[in-house]
Amino acid sequence: MSKSVIALLVVVALVASAVLLNPSAERHRARIKQAIAERSQVQKVLGVGQLTAFASRYHSVGVGSYTTVNDKVTSVGAFGMVFVAD
Numbered sequence: 001m002s003k004s005v006i007a008l009l010v011v012v013a014l015v016a017s018a019v020l021l022n023p024s025a026e027r028h029r030a031r032i033k034q035a036i037a038e039r040s041q042v043q044k045v046l047g048v049g050q051l052t053a054f055a056s057r058y059h060s061v062g063v064g065s066y067t068t069v070n071d072k073v074t075s076v077g078a079f080g081m082v083f084v085a086d
Helices: 003-020 025-039 041-046 048-055
Strands: 057-060 065-069 072-078 081-084
Touching: 025 041, 025 048, 025 065, 025 072, 025 081, 041 048
Parallel strands: none
Antiparallel strands: 057 065, 065 072, 072 081
16 A cells, blocks of 8 residues: 555544544533532532533534633533633
């Protein structure tokens, strides 16, 4: 096999795995709740994480996804991982 065919197969495999591992809306919301609870006990008790997660809007771009609250990006996800913005 030539190097270009192998490179193409690697790219196709990466894109396919990104699509299959794209985090769901529920995974984003669970990670938002967890991150806010880790930051502050007071916010955990008041349920700020649950409120933020409930108010978030999920957006998928195929190979990745993100959530927004009031047009601000709250979390970003790809390859099964979700990162919450500060």
